[in-house]
Structure formats: C-alpha cells, structure tokens
Amino acid sequence: MKKVTINSVASHAGVSKKTVSRVLNNEPNVSASTREKVLNTFKELNYSPSPIARGLAQNRSFIIGCIYDNPSKSYITRVQTGALAACQENNYNLLIHPCELRGEALIENIQQLFQTSRPDGIVLTPPFSDFAEVVEFLKSKNIPYARVASATLKDDSITVRSNDEQGAFEITQHLIELGHKQIAFIKGHPDHSATAQRFKGYLRALAQNNIEFKDELVEEGNFSYHSGVDSARSILDLSPRPTAVFASNDYMAAAVLKLASQRKLNVPDDISIAGFDNAPIARHIWPGLTTIAQPVEEMTKQAVTQLISHISQPQEEPYQLTLEAELITRESTAKIN
Amino acid sequence: MKKVTINSVASHAGVSKKTVSRVLNNEPNVSASTREKVLNTFKELNYSPSPIARGLAQNRSFIIGCIYDNPSKSYITRVQTGALAACQENNYNLLIHPCELRGEALIENIQQLFQTSRPDGIVLTPPFSDFAEVVEFLKSKNIPYARVASATLKDDSITVRSNDEQGAFEITQHLIELGHKQIAFIKGHPDHSATAQRFKGYLRALAQNNIEFKDELVEEGNFSYHSGVDSARSILDLSPRPTAVFASNDYMAAAVLKLASQRKLNVPDDISIAGFDNAPIARHIWPGLTTIAQPVEEMTKQAVTQLISHISQPQEEPYQLTLEAELITRESTAKIN
DNA sequence: TTTAATTATGACACCGGTGTCATAATGTTT
DNA sequence: AAACATTATGACACCGGTGTCATAATTAAA
Incomplete structure (x- = not known):
C-alpha cells in the first residue's frame, strides 16, 4: 500500500492541491462538478489526509489532554470513555495524563506536557478542575480548557458538572x-x-x-x-x-x-x-x-465536545451545564427495626 | 510566550538549523564546542522541538496505539500505566483504543485507526494479542506491534507474558x-x-x-x-x-x-x-x-519499550519474555474442616 | 610540506498539508 | 455589448523539522 498524498489526489483528479484542500475542509468557492470529481478520487484512491501535515500547517496537534488523579479506576475509565467519544466524533486524539503531583511540581508537569505533546486543549477532571493554580496557569498561557465536575471556582470557562x-x-x-x-x-x-x-x-x-x-x-x-x-x-x-x-x-x-x-x-x-x-x-x-x-461519561463527553468546538471557534458565552444524578437503591439500606 | 523554533535557536547560536538538528538527535560529527553552544541556547530560549514537524519530516507520529477490551477497569488502568511509562521515557504518546468489535468489523476499525491517527506501532492486549486475524493484518501492513499476555500464537513478534x-x-x-x-x-x-x-x-x-x-x-x-x-x-x-x-x-x-x-x-x-x-x-x-x-504494568511497559526500540531499529531476535506471577493468600481460603 | 582521509558545517529540497494572493471563468448590471 | 461583481482555481510560500550532498576545516599519512 503506497502512500496516497494530496498530490496524488490532485494530479489524479486534474486539479491543484489547493482545490483538493478546499474540498477536504468544506470550503466554499468550489464548483459542484469539481467537488464531486475530487470526492470520487478520495474514494478511488482511498485517501485520508495526514493529521500531522495538517497540524504542522495549522499549528495544531488535534490532541486533547486529559488530566486526572483519581483512586477509582472505574471513574477514570468512564471519564476516558466520554472523552474518547467526543474526540472520535471530531477527529481528535485523546492523550491521557494521570498525575499525582501537586503545587509547584504539578504546574511544571503540565508545562512539560505542553512542550512535548502540544495538546490543543485540556480537560481537567477532579480534583484538578478545582485547582485555581492550574486554571490560572492555563488561562495565562492561553490554553483552552474545560472543567469536569467542578462545583467551586466560578470562572468563565467551559464547565460540566453533576448535581x-x-x-x-x-x-x-x-x-x-x-x-x-x-x-x-x-x-x-x-x-x-x-x-x-x-x-x-x-x-x-x-x-x-x-x-x-x-x-x-x-x-x-x-x-x-x-x-x-x-x-x-x-x-x-x-x-x-x-x-x-x-x-x-x-x-x-x-x-x-x-x-x-x-x-x-x-x-x-x-x-x-x-x-x-x-x-x-x-x-x-x-x-x-x-x-x-452520575452521568460521568456524558459529563466528560459534553465538556470535551464543547472544548473542541471552542478551539476551532472561540465562543462568547461560557458553556456551563449541570446534569442530574440518580438514586439507586440496593440491598444495603433498609427500614430501621 | 512566543514560539521558539529551530530557526530561532540556529540564528541565536550562530549555526545552521541542520547543525541544531544534529545536536537534537545526538548525531555524530558535531564539534564539542558547537554542541555545547547549541545546548546552552536550548536552555536559554527554553526550546523544545515540535514533534509534529519532526513527525512530518520523518514520516512518524510518535504515537503508540493500545488496543484493549477487558471488563476489568483495574486491568485496563494497569495496562495504561505500564504503556504510559514506556511512552514517556521515549517521548512517545499513547493512544488508547478500547474496542469491542470482532471479526471483519474489528479489522476495519483498526484500519481506520491507522488512517486517522497513524500510530507508529500497536500494543495488543488480551484478547486481541491472541487474534490471528489481527496479527496477520498488522503483519501484512508491515505495522510494528507487540503482544501482551498472549500464550498461544507463537510468532516472531515481541511478546511479553506472565506465567x-x-x-x-x-x-x-x-x-x-x-x-x-x-x-x-x-x-x-x-x-x-x-x-x-x-x-x-x-x-x-x-x-x-x-x-x-x-x-x-x-x-x-x-x-x-x-x-x-x-x-x-x-x-x-x-x-x-x-x-x-x-x-x-x-x-x-x-x-x-x-x-x-x-x-x-x-x-x-x-x-x-x-x-x-x-x-x-x-x-x-x-x-x-x-x-x-501478575506484573501487568511491568509486562506492558516491557512490551512497549521493546516495541519502540524495534520501531527505530528493527531487531533480528524476537523479544519474548515471561514474567512470574505471585500467590497472594488472604482470608477467603482456609483449611478444610 | 603536500596530499589524502576524516570531521564539521551549511545550502537546499522535501515531508503533506494550508494561507495568501493573483488571475481566470462566470454571472450580473447598465 | 461593455463594465463590473462574484465565483472558481491555481501558483507559491510556508509550517518546523530532517535527509542529501557539497564544501570547508581539521587531522593523519606520505
């Protein structure tokens, strides 16, 4: 399987690579016939664009970093499931970042995460969603972020919590x-x-x-x-x-x-x-x-979805959402006797 | 914080960007004095190379994909911990890929994972480490892979298991x-x-x-x-x-x-x-x-470490390792009475 | 001291996309 | 039909690194 690049598509379809790029990104000003021609070539050659090249050109990584530190493995897994769902829908990759550090070392660690992996945005999950220092840091570096399950720290960022x-x-x-x-x-x-x-x-x-x-x-x-x-x-x-x-x-x-x-x-x-x-x-x-x-997956998915859409086009209104939790009764509670 | 690129470093250090690149990659044929000069500039400007640009130039993604499907969240977390440890040591990113598919759909799904995220290698964890179809597919596409905790399927790939x-x-x-x-x-x-x-x-x-x-x-x-x-x-x-x-x-x-x-x-x-x-x-x-x-983290870490080193320089000998498991006695077993 | 071998360095193209801008094709207005 | 506005398209530079190759500087051999 030899590589199919935008150039192969362009020459095969008889157009310039810029036009192919336009079709790829659903840009306007492409005639219907050209668009169709290119679209067909995509299928014919089984082309899929290189996220890396795209990233280099647009200075993006298509990576969302998820920072967590939670003793509950099932909680972590649920967070991941929700975040992954949102990422996959938007052609992003999820970078998991378990982190037990606090204070100075925590900030340094996050900074390093940025230098090496350059995520386009960060999802903060408890307890990090409530750490003012972290939020301040991200804000100062102008890094888009979303917070999951934070009740305190009212700021103007994307926040999804449950009640x-x-x-x-x-x-x-x-x-x-x-x-x-x-x-x-x-x-x-x-x-x-x-x-x-x-x-x-x-x-x-x-x-x-x-x-x-x-x-x-x-x-x-x-x-x-x-x-x-x-x-x-x-x-x-x-x-x-x-x-x-x-x-x-x-x-x-x-x-x-x-x-x-x-x-x-x-x-x-x-x-x-x-x-x-x-x-x-x-x-x-x-x-x-x-x-x-609690709807952990849903919370995270919402947060990440909003985060991604905020990355491509920053919103005016901060997105804040509170989902409801549900009582589940099992055998461990009963009438007093 | 404006961006620090290889060009800034080069001009600041008074050398060409190729020389900077040589220092970055620990290539030979750089004089000690030049190397030191560049190294200092790295620190001075707080430079860290863009993995994306690097990836584009070298046709690599620095991503390892980890495919799993396991009902035990703690097992998954342990796998992730081990894989992450290996990735971080080698400046790779880990892409988690939970996957419940089987048969045809599974292969398609993996193929898609490749088109969109282009990992440099794949870690297969149970049960995928034992799926001949998956292994065959990866082999046919010439995609480096490592298998964790597989006992059957003797092939010549990297395999780490426990007893x-x-x-x-x-x-x-x-x-x-x-x-x-x-x-x-x-x-x-x-x-x-x-x-x-x-x-x-x-x-x-x-x-x-x-x-x-x-x-x-x-x-x-x-x-x-x-x-x-x-x-x-x-x-x-x-x-x-x-x-x-x-x-x-x-x-x-x-x-x-x-x-x-x-x-x-x-x-x-x-x-x-x-x-x-x-x-x-x-x-x-x-x-x-x-x-x-079982030493799940250790198994996975070993597998990923070997996988990464195999990616940069393919080995002759297949790496196969079996780690021992340990009996832990608690209160649920006792002498028959 | 010259010549040959080796080491150090940089110019330049390239990876696979996107942004800018000029120009060609088409459509609209007078 | 001429003048203008709009849409469609492509040429080309650029993103930030690496590979190739030519050349300059240094060291070793004759």
Whole structure:
C-alpha cells in the first residue's frame, strides 16, 4: 500500500492541491462538478489526509489532554470513555495524563506536557478542575480548557458538572425516610469540590427533617478504600452506634461494609450503608450498595465536545451545564427495626 | 510566550538549523564546542522541538496505539500505566483504543485507526494479542506491534507474558494443601489464551496430587462478574457441594462470594474461594480473596519499550519474555474442616 | 610540506498539508 | 455589448523539522 498524498489526489483528479484542500475542509468557492470529481478520487484512491501535515500547517496537534488523579479506576475509565467519544466524533486524539503531583511540581508537569505533546486543549477532571493554580496557569498561557465536575471556582470557562449536592440530599433523605436519625457521614478528599457539595446535601436533608446535626457522626475520609476502613472503625466504635452510614463514595462505603461484616454485623438489618458514584463494586459486593449514579461519561463527553468546538471557534458565552444524578437503591439500606 | 523554533535557536547560536538538528538527535560529527553552544541556547530560549514537524519530516507520529477490551477497569488502568511509562521515557504518546468489535468489523476499525491517527506501532492486549486475524493484518501492513499476555500464537513478534499456567497451578496447589479435594473451577472467556492456561495449571495440580478431575466441577465463565454469578449458582447447587472454588479471575470469584453470602454460607469455613489477578476488589471485599498477582504494568511497559526500540531499529531476535506471577493468600481460603 | 582521509558545517529540497494572493471563468448590471 | 461583481482555481510560500550532498576545516599519512 503506497502512500496516497494530496498530490496524488490532485494530479489524479486534474486539479491543484489547493482545490483538493478546499474540498477536504468544506470550503466554499468550489464548483459542484469539481467537488464531486475530487470526492470520487478520495474514494478511488482511498485517501485520508495526514493529521500531522495538517497540524504542522495549522499549528495544531488535534490532541486533547486529559488530566486526572483519581483512586477509582472505574471513574477514570468512564471519564476516558466520554472523552474518547467526543474526540472520535471530531477527529481528535485523546492523550491521557494521570498525575499525582501537586503545587509547584504539578504546574511544571503540565508545562512539560505542553512542550512535548502540544495538546490543543485540556480537560481537567477532579480534583484538578478545582485547582485555581492550574486554571490560572492555563488561562495565562492561553490554553483552552474545560472543567469536569467542578462545583467551586466560578470562572468563565467551559464547565460540566453533576448535581452532587442534590444527590447527597436524596440519599440522606432516603435514609431518613427509612427511619434513620443517627446517620454517620464520611467525607471525601478535601481537594475535591464534590466533598463539600456532598456534605452540604447531607446537612440540608438533616435540616429539612429537623434532625440535629452531630459532629461526632462525621469522619474525614479521602475517597480511598483505606481511608474508609479508618473512618468505619471510628464510626462502628461509637456508642450508641449509628443506624446508618453514608459514605461519600462507594469505595469507602465498601470499607464500612467490610468492617461491619468482620464484626459480624448484619447489613442492612443492624446497620444501613450508602455510597456514592455507583462504581462497579457497588453491585459486586453483598449486599449491593445503595448509591448515587452520575452521568460521568456524558459529563466528560459534553465538556470535551464543547472544548473542541471552542478551539476551532472561540465562543462568547461560557458553556456551563449541570446534569442530574440518580438514586439507586440496593440491598444495603433498609427500614430501621 | 512566543514560539521558539529551530530557526530561532540556529540564528541565536550562530549555526545552521541542520547543525541544531544534529545536536537534537545526538548525531555524530558535531564539534564539542558547537554542541555545547547549541545546548546552552536550548536552555536559554527554553526550546523544545515540535514533534509534529519532526513527525512530518520523518514520516512518524510518535504515537503508540493500545488496543484493549477487558471488563476489568483495574486491568485496563494497569495496562495504561505500564504503556504510559514506556511512552514517556521515549517521548512517545499513547493512544488508547478500547474496542469491542470482532471479526471483519474489528479489522476495519483498526484500519481506520491507522488512517486517522497513524500510530507508529500497536500494543495488543488480551484478547486481541491472541487474534490471528489481527496479527496477520498488522503483519501484512508491515505495522510494528507487540503482544501482551498472549500464550498461544507463537510468532516472531515481541511478546511479553506472565506465567498463567504456573499461577493457576500454585493457587490450586495451595487449596489442595489446605485439604481440599473437591475444587470447582470457573473458566474465563474463551477468546483469552489465559483461560486455557489457567485451566491447564488447575489440571496439572490435580494430576500431580492424584486428585481425580471431575467435569461437573468446571463451569464456563467469561471473566465478567455477571458470568460469575451464573457459574456460582451451578456450583453451589452441586451436591455434594465442592469445598473450594477457584475462579479464573477476581470478579467471578467475587460473584461466588456474593452468592455464597446470600446463601448464608460462611467463607472460608464452609467454602474456600480463590480468584486470579489481584484486582482491587480482591481486597475490598470481606473476606479478602486469595488470588494471583501478575506484573501487568511491568509486562506492558516491557512490551512497549521493546516495541519502540524495534520501531527505530528493527531487531533480528524476537523479544519474548515471561514474567512470574505471585500467590497472594488472604482470608477467603482456609483449611478444610 | 603536500596530499589524502576524516570531521564539521551549511545550502537546499522535501515531508503533506494550508494561507495568501493573483488571475481566470462566470454571472450580473447598465 | 461593455463594465463590473462574484465565483472558481491555481501558483507559491510556508509550517518546523530532517535527509542529501557539497564544501570547508581539521587531522593523519606520505
């Protein structure tokens, strides 16, 4: 299979390469007959343009960088799926960039990513979507970016989030409706804005039902399974023991469940447990976790789609979208007895 | 920040751009003093070459495509981690390509991947590493590729695998040493060569211990959690019930555990359960799963590293490497009582 | 010291597209 | 039919590097 370039197409169709280029880019001022002739040659020669040459000429890379640092593999995969979908629709490539750095080193790392790979835009996912330093850096370098699942940091950039506060409210409400009043809460990682949002939802549900908030029922986690184990220990040691635990994500909820099982507690009869995110583990364990499902793929896809369209023609209006989350009830929560 | 090109560097250093190019590529025939002068200019101007321009000139993309289709998100993430590590060390970009297609459509899809993104090489991960059609296609198109975790398909390509057979042998041996004789086995997806290998290891351990193989103890799974549930049902319905279950991966093992819990069976007292892969879920559930840990990141990193070095200078000897797996014992397996 | 071999360097075309601008072809207005 | 506006097309430079080859500078051999 020898290479088919724009020159082969041009000479085969009997036109100049500039005209071929016009057809390629759907530019105006090409006669219908010429356009068709060229289009046919595309098929005949099985031509597809070189993104590299295009990139060089237009000073673009057709690459979107996706920066993330998340302990949940399923979350990462979902982010990737959404981002990939948007990229494929627009003939972009996705460059994944897991990154555990913070502060100075983080900025340097992102800078290096730019020097070496030159993405046309960046999708920031939690917790980076909330890092002012990162956003400032991108803005100062004039690099297009979009933010996924950020609740704080109101700026004029593309932002797609889901309603974490409402989700947390609903799940707490669900527990309250089952008769629970002593509902422990495990916070997520303080860097993530979702952490504050979910806590707010928890508080709102308590307030709305006139349930007193008790500080000792709240534990600081960080979204990792391990942190969940520690928090679970403190909670299960409380006396009286809470009748329900709402963990800010499913991994921590699974940790609570594991510890409860180790202590021969029956879930949900002795204690109800709820999580957040609807990670695979939520249905892989017994009992299955009541949790909140967010449209992660959709959020990311929207964000990337907007980002790409912003790259080709910068928009006036910042694109901001909030999608709703959905309560999923499984076996881990039940009426208090 | 205005752009720094090879021309800026050349004029600033007072040499031709070709000489700058020589320094960039560590070519010989540059005097020490000139080299140093250019190197200093690099730093001074904070220059980094454009991979796109380089790519156009050398007809390369500096992209490695990674094709996968695996129900385990953690496996995918580990593959990505290893591949990324190798890419970053060699200034390549990684293009992830999840792909659920098979047969004709699969080949077309890969072909399209080539037309649009033009990767310099491809890493095949299970089950694609074992698909003769894919390998044949790549070979016919003269596209460099490496295969991860393939046990069958002996060809002369770069292949890095882990010893699935030995791992399965060890875990079965472990169960036997605990006194188990009725050991059920859940197979993986038939497309994956690991499936046959793990089964072979199971058989070898039985044979070596003079334990009769019973066909009814073997169930066909496909590595998904869901298939594990089905297989678990059949196994737990057997009478007499096997005293141990060895599932070909952790998700299916988790399914067995879930079903056993639902049936109020105590694991490991009533029944021992073992998995394979050491997925996160293996330690996130209670009791933790005895399983086999494979060096997935390392395998992939090795494969990609070899692939990249093969791209720049094709090797005579095919690179073939087998890494060892490791038995991890947790609470899900115990002495028969 | 000359000559030959080797090393260092730069001019220039080229990779495969796109942008700019001049010009040719066509359509419209008077 | 002449003058003008519009649409269609191509020539050519350019994007930022690398490959080829000629030549200049240096070193080794005669």
